[in-house]
Amino acid sequence: MLRLLLALALTCLAAPVAAQDDLQSILQIHAEEVASPGRRSVGVVVEDLLASGLPSVPIFLEAWQDRDIVQNTEDGLFYVEGDEQDGTVTLLDIASREPAATAPEDAVEEVRPNGGVRRVIGAALVQFRLSDPDPDARRDALASIARRPDADQIDPLRGSIEGEENARIRSEKERLLNILVARYGATTEARVEAIEALSGVITSDARAALSQILETEDWVSADAPGGNVAGPLTLPRAEAYARLVDADLAPPIVTPAAIRDALLANVEGDSVAGTPLVTLNTDAARRAAYDRLAADGRADPFVTDAQIDDSIAAHRFDTVYAEADTAVTAAALQTLQSVDRQVTLNQTADLTLDALSLASIYFLAAIGLAITFGVMGVINMAHGEFIMMGAYTGYVVQQFVTDYTLSLVIALPLAFVVTAVAGIAMERLVIRHLYHRPLETLLATFGISIALQQLAKNIFGTQARPLTSPDWLSGQLVINELVSISYIRIAIFVLALGFLGLLLFILNRTRLGLEVRAVTQNPGMASSMGIDPDRINMLTFGLGSGIAGIAGVAIGLYAQVTSEMGANYIVQSFMTVVVGGVGNVWGTLAGAGLIGVLQKLIEGFNPSNTLAAQTYMILFIILFIQFRPRGIVALKGRAAEG
Structure with missing residues (x-):
C-alpha cells in the first residue's frame, strides 16, 4: 500500500507524465534495490516492472543485465552512461538513448548486478521476448x-x-x-x-x-552403491584392478620403475639389502633385492595374481545414473530408445533421398551415352565433354541474360542444340569412319575429349565459372532436422523424370523411335525395309549428345563449371550403362538407381571419404558383371551381340 501511495504521489508531481518518467517512478520506489541488487531483493523490483506493462521495461532490463545502467547521485535517477569529457559525463535516457542530463564524473555510480541477479533479469526478459x-x-x-x-x-x-x-x-x-x-x-x-x-x-x-x-558415472566399492544403479560395469582384469588402485581400495602393482626407485633409495655403500650393486644386472636379481627390502618393511610388497583376483572379486563395479530418481531415468531410457528408432528411420529416409538425387544426376549424365552406345556400339570417351559444353553454354547465357530464371529457360534448349550439333559433327567427321573398330574409336574420342578440354581452358580459363541458380531454386526443403534436400536436386530429379518420359515417348510413339529400335535390333533387316542406318546413327548420336548438354546445365547449377567437370562423370556414366544394360532406357534408369544407392550406402559408413566409396563401388560392379554381363535389363540385337 505504501508503494502504491508513493507511486501515486510521484505521478502527481508533474502532468502529463512520459513513459520514461513512469519507469523512473518505479525505479525510485526501488532505488536502493536497483542500485545495489541482490538475488533475493531483485525479485520485487522485477515483479513491479513487469506489472507496469511499460514498453520501456524490456529496454531497461536489457541495459541492467548488460551492466550499462548508472545512477546520478545528484538527482537519484537512473540513466545509461554516455561519453565523458573534462570530468563531465553525458547521461542518456534509458529508453531512447538520447542525452538527458549531465553530471560530474564522481557523481555517477555504476550499477553492477551479480550473476544471480542477472539470471533473474534474464528470466524476466525471456517473458517479454516470448x-x-x-x-x-x-x-x-x-x-x-x-x-x-x-x-x-x-x-x-x-x-x-x-x-x-x-x-x-x-x-x-x-x-x-x-x-x-x-x-x-x-x-x-x-x-x-x-x-x-x-x-x-x-x-x-x-x-x-x-x-x-x-x-552415468562409474562406481567402485566393496558395498552396493546407494544411488540409481544403471547396471554392472564389465571391465578387463587389468583395468578393473587399476580402478581399485585409483580408489585406494587395493595396493598398487609394483612396476619396474618402482623397483628401480626403491633400490636407489636404499643404497648403502656398494650394496642394497646385502646384495652387491654389481650383481643387480638382471631383472631376477633386482626383484630378489626388492623382495628383501619389502620383507624389512622398507618397500611395498609385490602383489600376486591371487591377491589381484581376490581384490576384484571382493568389490563391485557398477554404473550409476547422475539422476537419482529411478522413475525419471526409466522414462528417459524408454523414450530415448523410441527416439533412436525414429532417428534411424529418418536417417534412412535422408539417405534414400540423397541416393535418388545422385541417381537422377547419373541418369541424366548417362542416358545419352546409353543411347549412342546401345544403337551404334560406339565407346564415346568425349561424352563428359558434352556435359561440360552444356554447362559452359549455361554460363555464357547468364552473361547476357541477368534474369536467372529466364536464362535457365533459354540455356536448356540452347545447350541441347549446341551439343547436338557438336555431336553430329563429331559423328560425321570421325565416328562414321571407325564403326566396328572399337579400339580406334575409343582412342579417337579420348583424343577429342582432351582437345575439347584444352579448348575450354583457352576460351574460359582454368578457374571455375559460376552458373547461378534462380532464387526459387536456392535453399532446401527441410522436412525435419534429419531429413532435407536442396531444391536444385529436386529440380534435377524432376528433370530426369521428364527426360525419362520424353525418351520413352520418342522411342515408343514416334517414327524416329521405331527406326532407332529397328536399327538397334537388326540393322540389316532395317536397311532392307528402307531405313537408312547411317542417318539413324547420326540422329541418335546428336540426340545423345544433346541430352548430355542439358545434363551439363543441370549439374552446373550445383557443381563447379570447369573444363574437367565432364571427366568427373564419364566413369560413372559408363558404369551406369554397363550395369543397367546398354541401349535401354529402363536399364539406364536401373543402373543409375543401383549405383546411386550403392555409393550413398557405402558413403554412410565413411562420409568423409568419397574416394573409398567409389573404389568399393567399382569392385562391387566388377563382381556384378561377372554374374550378369549383359546388365540388369539385357538388350537383344546388335548392342547385345557386341
Whole structure:
C-alpha cells in the first residue's frame, strides 16, 4: 500500500507524465534495490516492472543485465552512461538513448548486478521476448532458451503458450517446455510426463536433454552403491584392478620403475639389502633385492595374481545414473530408445533421398551415352565433354541474360542444340569412319575429349565459372532436422523424370523411335525395309549428345563449371550403362538407381571419404558383371551381340 501511495504521489508531481518518467517512478520506489541488487531483493523490483506493462521495461532490463545502467547521485535517477569529457559525463535516457542530463564524473555510480541477479533479469526478459508481437523476436527468444536452458525459464515459457497464435511457434514452445520440465521439473510426475511427451521428438536438443538425464558415472566399492544403479560395469582384469588402485581400495602393482626407485633409495655403500650393486644386472636379481627390502618393511610388497583376483572379486563395479530418481531415468531410457528408432528411420529416409538425387544426376549424365552406345556400339570417351559444353553454354547465357530464371529457360534448349550439333559433327567427321573398330574409336574420342578440354581452358580459363541458380531454386526443403534436400536436386530429379518420359515417348510413339529400335535390333533387316542406318546413327548420336548438354546445365547449377567437370562423370556414366544394360532406357534408369544407392550406402559408413566409396563401388560392379554381363535389363540385337 505504501508503494502504491508513493507511486501515486510521484505521478502527481508533474502532468502529463512520459513513459520514461513512469519507469523512473518505479525505479525510485526501488532505488536502493536497483542500485545495489541482490538475488533475493531483485525479485520485487522485477515483479513491479513487469506489472507496469511499460514498453520501456524490456529496454531497461536489457541495459541492467548488460551492466550499462548508472545512477546520478545528484538527482537519484537512473540513466545509461554516455561519453565523458573534462570530468563531465553525458547521461542518456534509458529508453531512447538520447542525452538527458549531465553530471560530474564522481557523481555517477555504476550499477553492477551479480550473476544471480542477472539470471533473474534474464528470466524476466525471456517473458517479454516470448510475448513480443514480432514472430522473429519470439523465435529468437526460443533459440536463446535452447542454447542456455535453465529452470527459471519454465514459468515464463509456460505463461507465453496460452496466448500464442502462431501454430508453429506454439508447437516449438511446447516442445521446449517439455525439454525444460524433463530436466528441471519440480515433481517426478511432471518430469515423467514431459519425458513421455518427447517420445516423438527427434531434434538434437531433445535427444541431448534425454542423454543428460541418463548420464552415468562409474562406481567402485566393496558395498552396493546407494544411488540409481544403471547396471554392472564389465571391465578387463587389468583395468578393473587399476580402478581399485585409483580408489585406494587395493595396493598398487609394483612396476619396474618402482623397483628401480626403491633400490636407489636404499643404497648403502656398494650394496642394497646385502646384495652387491654389481650383481643387480638382471631383472631376477633386482626383484630378489626388492623382495628383501619389502620383507624389512622398507618397500611395498609385490602383489600376486591371487591377491589381484581376490581384490576384484571382493568389490563391485557398477554404473550409476547422475539422476537419482529411478522413475525419471526409466522414462528417459524408454523414450530415448523410441527416439533412436525414429532417428534411424529418418536417417534412412535422408539417405534414400540423397541416393535418388545422385541417381537422377547419373541418369541424366548417362542416358545419352546409353543411347549412342546401345544403337551404334560406339565407346564415346568425349561424352563428359558434352556435359561440360552444356554447362559452359549455361554460363555464357547468364552473361547476357541477368534474369536467372529466364536464362535457365533459354540455356536448356540452347545447350541441347549446341551439343547436338557438336555431336553430329563429331559423328560425321570421325565416328562414321571407325564403326566396328572399337579400339580406334575409343582412342579417337579420348583424343577429342582432351582437345575439347584444352579448348575450354583457352576460351574460359582454368578457374571455375559460376552458373547461378534462380532464387526459387536456392535453399532446401527441410522436412525435419534429419531429413532435407536442396531444391536444385529436386529440380534435377524432376528433370530426369521428364527426360525419362520424353525418351520413352520418342522411342515408343514416334517414327524416329521405331527406326532407332529397328536399327538397334537388326540393322540389316532395317536397311532392307528402307531405313537408312547411317542417318539413324547420326540422329541418335546428336540426340545423345544433346541430352548430355542439358545434363551439363543441370549439374552446373550445383557443381563447379570447369573444363574437367565432364571427366568427373564419364566413369560413372559408363558404369551406369554397363550395369543397367546398354541401349535401354529402363536399364539406364536401373543402373543409375543401383549405383546411386550403392555409393550413398557405402558413403554412410565413411562420409568423409568419397574416394573409398567409389573404389568399393567399382569392385562391387566388377563382381556384378561377372554374374550378369549383359546388365540388369539385357538388350537383344546388335548392342547385345557386341
